[in-house]
Amino acid sequence: MMNYWLIKSEPDAFSWQEQIQNNIEPWTGIRNHQAKKNLQSMKNGDLTFFYHSNVGKEIVGIVRIVKEAYPDPTDPDQKWSCVDVQTVCSVPTPVTLKQIKAIPELQEVSLIKQSRLSVMPITPEHWKLLCNLGGITQADIKK
DNA sequence: GCCAACGTTGGC
DNA sequence: GCCAACGTTGGC
Numbered sequence: 063m064m065n066y067w068l069i070k071s072e073p074d075a076f077s078w079q080e081q082i083q084n085n086i087e088p089w090t091g092i093r094n095h096q097a098k099k100n101l102q103s104m105k106n107g108d109l110t111f112f113y114h115s116n117v118g119k120e121i122v123g124i125v126r127i128v129k130e131a132y133p134d135p136t137d138p139d140q141k142w143s144c145v146d147v148q149t150v151c152s153v154p155t156p157v158t159l160k161q162i163k164a165i166p167e168l169q170e171v172s173l174i175k176q177s178r179l180s181v182m183p184i185t186p187e188h189w190k191l192l193c194n195l196g197g198i199t200q201a202d203i204k205k
Numbered sequence: 206g207c208c209a210a211c212g213t214t215g216g217c
Numbered sequence: 218g219c220c221a222a223c224g225t226t227g228g229c
Contacts, residue, residue: 070214070215072214072215094224095224115214115215115216116214116215116216119215119216159216176222176223177214177215177216177221177222177223178213178214178215178222178223178224179214180214206229207228207229208227208228208229209226209227209228209229210225210226210227210228211224211225211226211227212223212224212225212226213222213223213224213225214221214222214223214224215220215221215222216219216220216221216222217218217219217220217221
């Protein structure tokens, strides 16, 4: 059973270009309980949108979970979690927040409803729709 | 346990 | 730079 997610990053702090260069990246620094819960629900192979917050405000890429939740090494108390993500592909036509807000079917996505949440689930229906908007094909996200 | 004060995120 | 939304802290 495949699950879909969306993670946010401020490009000034960590951009999609850096993700591409690093290929596999530990997703550390999450300090919110709901986001932590979502991190811990991620399974190897799950696909995740990579969203640029603040600058760009658009979905720019797709990554895959390659290591399930483990203690965040950047947390001295080791009470927060992180996962490892691997670059899958870029989104040919980045999907902007503005676009998403303009589409009635997408009004329920957490990106809009819980604008401060940085790790959130995406329903399969929304995933498919967002892929279509971004020009992502099934072939792009196969191994 | 309530709530005011304060800090952070993120869109505009 | 502003501010809404929301989380956290600390006094009571």
